[in-house]
Amino acid sequence: MSLFGLFGKKQPAFDPAEGDPNVAPGLGFIEAGDGAALGALYVGLPPADRVHFIDGVGLLTEIAAPLPPLGAHPAMPAIQGGLCYIWAHRLRGYATADRTSDGQVMDMAEMAFHAQDLLAEAARQTPGDSALHAFRIRAMMLTGGEEGAFDATCADLKATGEANLLAEMARLNYLTEKWHGSHEEMYGVADAAAANPPNAAFLALSARAWIEEWLYETAMNDDAEEKAAFRARRDSDDFRAGIAALDDRFHALLAGLPAPSRVERQVAHNNFAMLFHLNADKARLKPHLEAIGSAPMSMPWGYVFGENVPKGLNKLRKAAGLPQL
Numbered sequence: 001m002s003l004f005g006l007f008g009k010k011q012p013a014f015d016p017a018e019g020d021p022n023v024a025p026g027l028g029f030i031e032a033g034d035g036a037a038l039g040a041l042y043v044g045l046p047p048a049d050r051v052h053f054i055d056g057v058g059l060l061t062e063i064a065a066p067l068p069p070l071g072a073h074p075a076m077p078a079i080q081g082g083l084c085y086i087w088a089h090r091l092r093g094y095a096t097a098d099r100t101s102d103g104q105v106m107d108m109a110e111m112a113f114h115a116q117d118l119l120a121e122a123a124r125q126t127p128g129d130s131a132l133h134a135f136r137i138r139a140m141m142l143t144g145g146e147e148g149a150f151d152a153t154c155a156d157l158k159a160t161g162e163a164n165l166l167a168e169m170a171r172l173n174y175l176t177e178k179w180h181g182s183h184e185e186m187y188g189v190a191d192a193a194a195a196n197p198p199n200a201a202f203l204a205l206s207a208r209a210w211i212e213e214w215l216y217e218t219a220m221n222d223d224a225e226e227k228a229a230f231r232a233r234r235d236s237d238d239f240r241a242g243i244a245a246l247d248d249r250f251h252a253l254l255a256g257l258p259a260p261s262r263v264e265r266q267v268a269h270n271n272f273a274m275l276f277h278l279n280a281d282k283a284r285l286k287p288h289l290e291a292i293g294s295a296p297m298s299m300p301w302g303y304v305f306g307e308n309v310p311k312g313l314n315k316l317r318k319a320a321g322l323p324q325l
Contacts, residue, residue, distance in 0.1 A: 017056035019295030035072020046261035047164035050131035058086025078132035081118030088112035133157040134167035163198035200253035201264035
């Protein structure tokens with residue numbers, strides 16, 4: 001080992017809570033068995049922040065940890081259902097299907113079906129909570145669903161009247177080519193949001209749609225002609241102008257529309273940063289890296305940095321002339 005390796009700056013550990021300040025109190029309420037306080041914290045958050053809160057708590061609790069009773073607060077079925085979904089995903093692991101054992105799949109399925117039962121009860125008790133419908137969509141990606149279940153859940157989501165960026169992200173992911181849809185259906189979600197966005201962060205769906213197309217066309221598609229067409233479009237002046245215009249509109253809407261929530265802003269900057277990293281636009285990448293600060297998100301950065309997101313982001317920050325995290 002070199003002296004540089006011995007004495008170089010230690011890379012920061014990735015924070016599973018992604019900087020969410022609500023996760024630590026939530027963990028404390030679970031430890032104390034205080035379902036009333038946990039539910040009150042959850043319902044007091046903006047829609048996308050509710051989803052992110054459950055993500056963080058689910059990653060930092062022991063799988064199948066004791067939870068406050070369902071009757072402790074009307075939101076407890078949604079909270080328990082979301083946590084069980086996260087636990088199901090952890091039981092499966094994050095490798096591709098060919099590197100996932102039958103035992104992992106069986107454990108995942110048992111927990112995921114339990115999550116779906118809880119989320120179905122939540123949909124009856126608190127149907128206006130858009131976050132629970134996001135988890136219903138995400139659970140379908142683990143277990144599949146009956147014919148028409150996705151469309152019915154999307155209708156339930158729309159009926160809430162809540163604008164939820166992470167629920168729309170769940171819809172977009174479900175409709176990717178690698179899951180249950182196509183590029184056209186995926187971009188349809190992004191285009192609809194961009195046509196009349198509740199706030200600037202919803203433009204991140206367009207950035208994420210391109211990232212998902214990039215992932216599919218570079219790592220999953222075996223059709224040489226389709227891959228070549230993607231490369232040609234990516235290298236075109238029209239494409240470069242299009243993503244620049246998207247970025248300009250994002251910054252303009254930050255000033256002209258209602259402010260995004262903390263999580264919405266975080267999601268937007270992480271996805272825009274990934275978009276401009278993949279397309280080697282350092283000038284447009286830098287302000288998004290600055291905005292991310294010390295709270296990078298596992299997705300979409302996991303697509304390029306795997307489990308080394310902080311290390312990868314520090315390399316990008318160094319190249320952009322920004323201080324290390």
